Every structure is written in C-alpha cells, then in structure tokens.
Amino acid sequence: METGIIERRIQKPRSTIHITIDHFNKRVRVEDYLGHFQECIEESLKVAKGISAEKIIFKARKENVLDLLAQGFLYEGSIDKFFLGSDCFFLVKYIRNDRRNSEEWEKEDRLLTDVLNLPIKSELDVLHSAYQGRKAEVSDALQLAQLYGKVFKVYPTPMNDPVYVQKCMENGTVFYIFVHEGKIVSAASAEIDAFYHNAEITDCATLPEHRQYGLMKHLIAALEDYLISHEIYCIYSIARSLSFGMNAALHQHGYSYRGRLANNCYIFEKLEDMNLWVKNYT
CATH class of the missing domain: 3.40.630.30 (Gcn5-related N-acetyltransferase (GNAT))
Structure with a gap:
C-alpha cells in the first residue's frame, strides 16, 4: 500500500479544489475550494473512490454545511474563525461502517x-x-x-x-x-x-x-x-x-x-x- 500524503490542486470547468490524498490514513481531505460547490462534492467523492478511501473530510464554510448534510455528510467539529474570521466546519462521509464506529x-x-x-x-x-x-x-x-x-x-x-x-x-x-x-x-x-x-x-x-x-x-x-x-x-x-x-x-x-x-x-x-x-x- 502506498503510504504517501499528496496535496493536489484540481481544476475543473466550474471549480477549483485543494485536496489532500492520504493513503496511509485511508482518507481524503478537502482543504479549500472555490466555485460550483456541487462539482466540488462530486470531485471529492471521485478522488476518494479512486484510492479506496474509507473517510472523506470536508473543511466547509457555513454556507455549504446544509448542502453537505443533504449529500449524507455528518458534522464532527468546527474551528472558529478559520477562514480569515469565518468558521470552518468538519463535515465527513464514511465509506465503511467499521471506519465510522468507534469502540472507545x-x-x-x-x-x-x-x-x-x-x-x-x-x-x-x-x-x-x-x-x-x-x-x-x-x-x-x-x-x-x-x-x-x-x-x-x-x-x-x-x-x-x-x-x-x-x-x-x-x-x-x-x-x-x-x-x-x-x-x-x-x-x-x-x-x-x-x-x-x-x-x-x-x-x-x-x-x-x-x-x-x-x-x-x-x-x-x-x-x-x-x-x-x-x-x-x-x-x-x-x-x-x-x-x-x-x-x-x-x-x-x-x-x-x-x-x-x-x-x-x-x-x-x-x-x-x-x-x-x-x-x-x-
């Protein structure tokens, strides 16, 4: 299994996505995004599927939280004033049940x-x-x-x-x-x-x-x-x-x-x- 952590800037027709592909931790993390938000969601899911990721993490702005919840993402945490004074919300999607369930x-x-x-x-x-x-x-x-x-x-x-x-x-x-x-x-x-x-x-x-x-x-x-x-x-x-x-x-x-x-x-x-x-x- 590849263990590297790769940071990518993905340019799509209507959006730009900054994403971390983390093979070791079997996850994909969207660090930042700009443009058509649905396209950003679709691209993150595509990248996650491509590396068989077990978890997707979106560092989302307040105005995009409901869009992510509607797509099956879950709220896990937040960082006050992360984006130059605007809050950041951690919305996640689990691909595997055992990755979601915590024994501790x-x-x-x-x-x-x-x-x-x-x-x-x-x-x-x-x-x-x-x-x-x-x-x-x-x-x-x-x-x-x-x-x-x-x-x-x-x-x-x-x-x-x-x-x-x-x-x-x-x-x-x-x-x-x-x-x-x-x-x-x-x-x-x-x-x-x-x-x-x-x-x-x-x-x-x-x-x-x-x-x-x-x-x-x-x-x-x-x-x-x-x-x-x-x-x-x-x-x-x-x-x-x-x-x-x-x-x-x-x-x-x-x-x-x-x-x-x-x-x-x-x-x-x-x-x-x-x-x-x-x-x-x-």
Whole structure:
C-alpha cells in the first residue's frame, strides 16, 4: 500500500479544489475550494473512490454545511474563525461502517468530562532549571525525528524521518523544543496557513521520563507567542481523544473543545478518534 500524503490542486470547468490524498490514513481531505460547490462534492467523492478511501473530510464554510448534510455528510467539529474570521466546519462521509464506529467513544466521553472539570490555569508552572527551551533549527531535524520515533510507534505523518522533518521546516512549519543534557526531550510544532492566518499546534511529543515537568504547556505558550507576533490569531490543535495529558494541557491553556473526529488517523498504536480544540486571539 502506498503510504504517501499528496496535496493536489484540481481544476475543473466550474471549480477549483485543494485536496489532500492520504493513503496511509485511508482518507481524503478537502482543504479549500472555490466555485460550483456541487462539482466540488462530486470531485471529492471521485478522488476518494479512486484510492479506496474509507473517510472523506470536508473543511466547509457555513454556507455549504446544509448542502453537505443533504449529500449524507455528518458534522464532527468546527474551528472558529478559520477562514480569515469565518468558521470552518468538519463535515465527513464514511465509506465503511467499521471506519465510522468507534469502540472507545464512551471511555473518551468520560475522559473529556474529567478534563473539562479541571480549572483553567492563567499562569505557567515554574520551569525546571535542567531544561532549556528554544525555537528549533534545521540542524535539529535528526534529533527531532529520533524523538518522534521513540514516542510514537505509529504516526499519521513520517515524523521519524529527518528528511521529512527538514522539509516541514523549509515549508514554514515552526518547531519549539526543550533540551535536557544536550538532547531534545520535548517538542511541538505549528503548521501555519499564512493566507488564512491560522495555525495548527501539532507534533506534540515528550519522552515519558520528562512528562512530569509540564514542558508541553511551555512549548504551546512559546508557539502562541510566535504565532501572534506573526499575525496568526486562529490557533487550533487536534489531540488523541484517549490522551488525558494532552487534552488537559490544551483545556487548561484556554482552548475550547469543538468536537471529536472519529477514527481520524493512525497514531500511537492504532486508528484513533481525535479531539478538536480551538483558541482565538481576536
């Protein structure tokens, strides 16, 4: 099976579609679109059928939500002010029943309830003096890849490949890291959409033996400061629904829960549901 992720711009007679073809996660994601909307829907279904995708994800504008619901798509989440101040709605269609059904949904509901009951913290905990935080450089690509390889047995993108990590950096993804005794032990990144002025906080990883020091909250804060200084005011993150620590870090840092993406991607050990969290500075 092909494992690559391909981004395509498809020009049709009455529309243009920006689409991600994700062979590894067996899904197709419509990132953006312009023109005749029914033609956009038909093309996304055609592409999905062509790669035997199990799930189609549409990042839709408000005015197109009802059109997608009428075509059998389901609402799973949203991102406030994603499109230059306009909301983005995640509408999905499942091609296979087993891709739609989640065995962990009830457990994830209980975990989410526990997370939402935690108090929001306005201040960060004092950082342990043994850790040095900074913005990552291209020369850190090898160590970053090694970190992701250790933390995740399975990941939606090949972050354990230093060439891929370097390519992400060269394409504008910003990484912040913590170093302990000369080694990177924690990292997070921001994938920036400069056109729509939004960014996704992603690639969050900390070695198990360093997780008790609250490093991820400091990394998220550093990334937010960087993004705001570059006029990026819509910030979101997609966290494993089974990860209490990551969901708690986002909630306590002021992010709002906006939905759950069922069987969204292969991560950690298997196909998992992902929670959507959003924070806006407008």
